[in-house]
Amino acid sequence: MAALINVPSKARRGDIIEIRTLTSHIMETGFRHTADGKLVPRDIITSFICRYNGAEIFRADLFPAIAANPYLSFFTVAKESGKFEFEWIGDNGYSSTASASITVG
Numbered sequence: 001m002a003a004l005i006n007v008p009s010k011a012r013r014g015d016i017i018e019i020r021t022l023t024s025h026i027m028e029t030g031f032r033h034t035a036d037g038k039l040v041p042r043d044i045i046t047s048f049i050c051r052y053n054g055a056e057i058f059r060a061d062l063f064p065a066i067a068a069n070p071y072l073s074f075f076t077v078a079k080e081s082g083k084f085e086f087e088w089i090g091d092n093g094y095s096s097t098a099s100a101s102i103t104v105g
Contacts, residue, residue: 002024003096004021005019006020007084013078013105021086025045025088042064078104084099
C-alpha cells in the first residue's frame with residue numbers, strides 16, 4: 001500500500017520538527033458481518049514505528065477503532081543528518097515501509 005510522508009528536507013541542529021505520515025490500508029474491525037451473517041475477519045494496522053538513523057524515536061500501538069488510512073503526526077528534535085524509516089505492521093502478515101532523509105546544518 002502507498003504511504004505519504006512529510007519530513008522537512010532541511011533543519012537546523014536542535015530544531016523541533018513535525019513528521020506527518022498517512023498510509024493507505026483497507027481496515028476491517030472484525031465486528032462487521034456479511035449479508036449471510038458471517039463475521040468479516042479483522043484486518044487492521046496494529047503498530048507503527050519510526051526510526052531516526054536506526055534508533056526508535058516513536059511508536060504507536062493501534063486498535064480496531066483506528067481509521068482506515070491512518071494519519072499520524074508527531075514531533076522530534078533534528079540532531080543530525082540522516083534517514084527516517086517508517087514501518088507499519090498489521091494483521092495477516094501485513095507490513096509496509098517507507099523512508100525520508102533530512103539534512104541538518
